[in-house]
Amino acid sequence: MKKVKYRIFLDYDKEERWINDMAEKGWHLEKFAPGRFVFRKGEPGAYIYRLEFVGNLPKEEKEEYVGILEDSGASIVHESFGWIYAKKPADGGPFELYTDAGSKIAYYNRILNTFLILFLVAIGGAGYNFSLARMTDIEAVPIASGVVCALSAFIIGVQMIKISRKKKKLQESFFE
Known part of the structure; x- marks a missing residue:
């Protein structure tokens, strides 16, 4: 089923x-x-x-x-x-992908690096579309595209903050 x-x-x-x-x-x-x-x-x-x-x-x-x-x-x-x-x-038995803090921190860094690229692309797209809206007579499409890009950047940014906090917490416990 x-x-x-x-x-x-x-x-x-x-x-x-x-x-x-x-x-x-x-x-x-x-x-x-x-x-x-x-x-x-x-x-x-x-x-x-x-x-x-x-x-x-x-x-x-x-x-x-x-x-x-x-x-x-x-x-x-x-x-x-x-x-x-x-x-x-x-x-x-247990299924843990990372058994030590160092490899988990490296994993978080990999995700953060990828998310940073996506974040910058989304911010760039938002800026481009909003500036395009000021230069053309047809404003609705660039504004809508800019809003979608800005919202995407916000969502990615929130996830980056969450992952950064997890990484920081892990680093603090790792280096204590």
């Missing part, structure tokens, strides 16, 4: 928790597309899921990392937009 759920997440930790909550109820992630999750009915609590950002890793490093995950008993459910959705049988 399959179940399709439509949901948009702006926070990958919340998305991971939700997927694991679904798994606890016996719904195991089978496919993913932005905003669309396909689950298959199975044994409740049989798998633990983790989301991992690998979007800015070189191809060889990504393949090596996926190999390490698979060697640990995990399997890749889906990969989309630089994110890997991995699962591991729950009876195989």
Whole structure:
């Protein structure tokens, strides 16, 4: 039996928790597309899921990392937009992708660097569209595009702040 759920997440930790909550109820992630999750009915609590950002890793490093995950008993459910959705049988023990603070901090830095580029592109797009609106007779389209870009920059900025706080908290505990 399959179940399709439509949901948009702006926070990958919340998305991971939700997927694991679904798994606890016996719904195991089978496919993913932005905003669309396909689950298959199975044994409740049989798998633990983790989301991992690998979007800015070189191809060889990504393949090596996926190999390490698979060697640990995990399997890749889906990969989309630089994110890997991995699962591991729950009876195989804990499924932690990072066991030390240093590697987790490096992971946060990878996400922040990618988000920074997206943030700057969105800010640039907003500025360009708002300035274009002042130079043309047709203002509605550039203003609407500028608002979308500004809203995107805001959402990305909020996520960057959240990740920066997690990183700072981890650094403080790591260097104490």
